[in-house]
Every structure is written in C-alpha cells, then in structure tokens.
Amino acid sequence: MTGRAVSGRSTAAEVPVRAEGVMHQFLRPDGTVNPDCGLDVRVAxxxxxxxxxxxxxxxxxxxxxxxxxxxxxxxxxxxxxxxxxxxxxxxxxxxxxxxxxxxxxxxxxxxxxxxxxxxxxxxxxxxxxxxxxxxxxxxxxxxxxxxxxxxxxxxxxxxxxxxxxxxxxxxxxxxxxxxxxxxxxxxxxxxxxxxxxxxxxxxxxxxxxxxxxxxxxxxxxxxxxxxxxxxxxxxxxxxxxxxxxxxxxxxxxxxxxxxxxxxxxxxxxxxxxxxxxxxxxxxxxxxxxxxxxxxxxxxxxxxxxxxxxxxxxxxxxxxxxxxxxxxxxxxxxxxxxxRLEDVFDATLVHKTAALAAERASYTAYEESFL
Missing domain, CATH: 3.40.50.970 (Thiamin diphosphate (ThDP)-binding fold, Pyr/PP domains)
Known part of the structure; x- marks a missing residue:
C-alpha cells in the first residue's frame, strides 16, 4: 500500500471520516447477535x-x-x-x-x-x-x-x-x-x-x-x-x-x-x-x-x-x-x-554487454570470499 512516513504517532481515528454510512454487522465483538444487522444472514x-x-x-x-x-x-x-x-x-x-x-x-x-x-x-x-x-x-x-x-x-x-x-x-x-x-x-x-x-x-x-x-x-x-x-x-x-x-x-x-x-x-x-x-x-x-x-x-x-x-x-x-x-x-x-546470480539470467530477454559486465563483477566479488 502507498504510505509516507509521519513524524510522531497517529491513530486511525485521528481525523474523523465524515458520512461513513451504514456498516452491516451480524456478530458483535462479544459474539452476540446484532438484531439490526440489515443483512439476510442465514447461518447453518x-x-x-x-x-x-x-x-x-x-x-x-x-x-x-x-x-x-x-x-x-x-x-x-x-x-x-x-x-x-x-x-x-x-x-x-x-x-x-x-x-x-x-x-x-x-x-x-x-x-x-x-x-x-x-x-x-x-x-x-x-x-x-x-x-x-x-x-x-x-x-x-x-x-x-x-x-x-x-x-x-x-x-x-x-x-x-x-x-x-x-x-x-x-x-x-x-x-x-x-x-x-x-x-x-x-x-x-x-x-x-x-x-x-x-x-x-x-x-x-x-x-x-x-x-x-x-x-x-x-x-x-x-x-x-x-x-x-x-x-x-x-x-x-x-x-x-x-x-x-x-x-x-x-x-x-x-x-x-x-x-x-x-x-x-x-x-x-x-x-x-x-x-x-x-x-x-x-x-x-x-x-x-x-x-x-x-x-x-x-x-x-x-x-x-x-x-x-x-x-x-x-x-x-x-x-x-x-x-x-x-x-x-x-x-x-x-x-x-x-541465488543472487540468477537475477542476471532473469532480468532481460536478450543479454547485453553491460549486463554481462555486471554479472562478471558480481561473480568476482562472490569468489573473493572463497
């Protein structure tokens, strides 16, 4: 989801949402039935x-x-x-x-x-x-x-x-x-x-x-x-x-x-x-x-x-x-x-000289730890 960092903490209700309209609910949070659900709930x-x-x-x-x-x-x-x-x-x-x-x-x-x-x-x-x-x-x-x-x-x-x-x-x-x-x-x-x-x-x-x-x-x-x-x-x-x-x-x-x-x-x-x-x-x-x-x-x-x-x-x-x-x-x-080197095989359909050079550089870096 999109989002941006904010300074300090916020709450989801910090800015009230106006005119929310009806929210249908059959079960209340405590597990009891809401008689005013507004839906045709047929529970088996x-x-x-x-x-x-x-x-x-x-x-x-x-x-x-x-x-x-x-x-x-x-x-x-x-x-x-x-x-x-x-x-x-x-x-x-x-x-x-x-x-x-x-x-x-x-x-x-x-x-x-x-x-x-x-x-x-x-x-x-x-x-x-x-x-x-x-x-x-x-x-x-x-x-x-x-x-x-x-x-x-x-x-x-x-x-x-x-x-x-x-x-x-x-x-x-x-x-x-x-x-x-x-x-x-x-x-x-x-x-x-x-x-x-x-x-x-x-x-x-x-x-x-x-x-x-x-x-x-x-x-x-x-x-x-x-x-x-x-x-x-x-x-x-x-x-x-x-x-x-x-x-x-x-x-x-x-x-x-x-x-x-x-x-x-x-x-x-x-x-x-x-x-x-x-x-x-x-x-x-x-x-x-x-x-x-x-x-x-x-x-x-x-x-x-x-x-x-x-x-x-x-x-x-x-x-x-x-x-x-x-x-x-x-x-x-x-x-x-x-394997990270697999990225070079799956990035472009047709290999380029620049991609080959990048792969060679990475391979050399990886082999330097052996």
Whole structure:
C-alpha cells in the first residue's frame, strides 16, 4: 500500500471520516447477535464451523510464515493476521468457477482455493515470480505493484461479459490502493462496461503509516457508489456478515446487475510487512482496541454459545493447524535457496554487454570470499 512516513504517532481515528454510512454487522465483538444487522444472514452450523476452521488454519499458517521470515528463510512476508474474516467470508461467497485477483496478503483465500504451502511460499522465498498456475485454481498470482490487479481483473471481467458466461470476478485490494489511479480507472471501466466484477476493499485502517482517515473524507463505499458501483460496507471482522454481504452483491452481479463493491472494515494487526515497524506510527492502545474485536474469538464465542463446537472437534482442529504449520516449514525448507546470480539470467530477454559486465563483477566479488 502507498504510505509516507509521519513524524510522531497517529491513530486511525485521528481525523474523523465524515458520512461513513451504514456498516452491516451480524456478530458483535462479544459474539452476540446484532438484531439490526440489515443483512439476510442465514447461518447453518456447518457454515459457522467451516469458517472458523479456515480462519484458524489461515492464522496458523501466517504465524509460521512470519517465523520463517524472521529466521531468514523467507525474504519478506506480508501478514494477514486480523483480516481472516474478511478473506474467508468473501471467498466462500464465490463459486469454484469464479475468478479471483488478489493483492499480496490474501493467504487465507489461497488456502481456501486449495493452494499448497509450497505454492504460497515460493514467491516469498525468491524462487519464482508466482508460485502457482492461475488457471488451475482460478486465482491470479499475487500482484505486488499496488492496485494493478484491479485493472487485470476488470479486463478479464470485460471478457467474461463478452463471452456471455455467468462467471463473476472478485479482486482484493486495501484502503491505500484506493488512492491509486489504476484502481479508480478500474472502477470507472467496470461501471461503464457493466462488467461482472466485485471489488473487495479490505480497509485495514493503515496504508503503511498513513491512516485511512487521512486518505479520504468519506467512506470508501460511498466513493465507490459515485462511480456507479453497487457498494456496501460491512464489519470486516465478522465473517458471517462478510459472507452474507459479499454473497448478496455477487448474486446481484451474476444476475446482470451493476459491478459490486464491498468495503470490509478490519484491521492489520501486524506491520505492513516484516520490514515495517508499526510501533513508530500507531499507538498501542489502538491495537489493543482492535485485538478485542478479533474475528476468531468472536466466532468461537458464537459457536460455544450455540453448542456448535465441542472439545474433541476443537482438539482435532488444533492438531490440523499444527500439521499445517509443520508442512509449511517443510515446504519452505524444501524449496531451493535462491541465488543472487540468477537475477542476471532473469532480468532481460536478450543479454547485453553491460549486463554481462555486471554479472562478471558480481561473480568476482562472490569468489573473493572463497
């Protein structure tokens, strides 16, 4: 996400966002039901349990990848901690035939689509530009260039419209990306062409060090509506509300309605990436307030209150999560360790004299340590 360093600490609510509009919420932070949700939430025990399982697995995987990066096994990691509900709830609202265009921290979405730890970690270890075959999972590779995936997704959705199929395209991005020209152009192109796409904004409150309130004077969903998008705002830490809201928008788009926009108001619990220190720009008190809104704890309480979980099922889930973490570590260490000299072979299609000279210089430098 775009952002700039700021002097001193800020809070996401330092500058009030005006006219935020309605935010739909089914589960309050304490796990009780909000009777004024405003959504058609049809909750079955299996849906609630499966969402909880997928969020637990995603968090455990994310934690293991974070540790691997800190141990020098990954070059970089962008954590999804705190955003599991936004990702799981939205991805589950799609059919397997629908296409997904992610940004770079949609690990829960990848796991739900069936990606292996090897495929998810390959790019972050520096072994590939993209760790999986997009056609196999109907999920594009991660796009680290901010917001570019929204244009890719819109172009694909325009093709879907011309083909006359009933596919829906969903693309993920963050609040910071909405300040990019590419994203606003994608909104406009999608609305003008009536393409079957849903834009899913994970408003995690921070574009690196810039709070959302300093990026916009109104809610992101209200801005999207101005382009002609069918826009809705939802509590991004409430997986059941996210699922219901996204499903409703997806269904309308699939039926031929205007392109959709879902703003999921959530929070990035970790830094922007493992190269970022969030304590330099946000207060501990703010993070603690959001910890009390944790999406996993919220749904766990709801499950317990409805007697939809039991000790045996929870124990099996813990074991499954531990196994996923072990598999992720083994997958990472099983990937070849990238060599810096490989950069010279993958930079240009046609080798140049300047590139050959740079490689020779690097080789000589490397051999000087032998």
């Amino acid at each position: 025990p299996e849906l609630a349990r499966s969402c909880y399982r997928e969020m637990v697995l995603a968090r455990r995987f994310d934690q293991e990848a974070y540790h691997l990066q800190r141990q020098g096994e990954l070059g970089l990691w962008l954590s999804s901690r705190g955003q599991e509900a936004a990702q799981v709830g939205s991805a589950r609202a799609l059919r397997e035939t629908d296409w997904i265009f992610p940004a770079y921290r949609e690990h829960a979405v990848g796991l739900l689509r069936g990606l292996s730890p090897t495929e998810l970690l390959s790019q972050w270890r520096g072994c590939s530009h993209g760790g999986w075959d997009p056609a196999l999972y109907r999920m594009h590779i991660y796009s680290l260039v901010l917001g570019t995936q929204t244009l890719h997704a819109t172009g694909y959705a325009m093709g879907v419209r011309l083909d006359g199929t009933d596919e829906v395209v969903l693309t993920y991005f963050g609040d910071g990306a909405t300040s990019q020209g590419d994203v606003n152009e994608a909104f406009n192109w999608a609305a003008v062409t009536g393409s079957p796409i849903v834009f899913f904004c994970q408003n995690n409150q921070w574009a690196i060090s810039t709070p959302a309130a300093k990026q916009t004077a109104t809610a992101f969903s209200r801005r999207a509506a101005g382009f002609g998008l069918d826009a809705v705002s939802v509590d991004g830490n409430d997986v059941l509300a996210v699922h219901a809201a996204t499903l409703a928008v997806v269904d309308r788009v699939r039926a031929g309605g205007a392109p959709g926009f879902v703003e999921a108001r959530t929070y990035r619990m970790a830094g922007h990436s493992t190269s970022d220190d969030p304590t330099r720009y946000r207060d501990t008190e703010e993070t603690q307030r959001w910890q009390a809104r944790d999406p996993l704890n919220r749904l766990r309480t709801y499950l317990d209150n409805n007697a939809w979980s039991d000790p045996s099922w929870l124990a099996d889930l813990d074991e499954e999560a531990d196994q996923l973490a072990a598999d992720a570590r083994a997958a990472c260490l099983g990937l070849p360790e990238p």
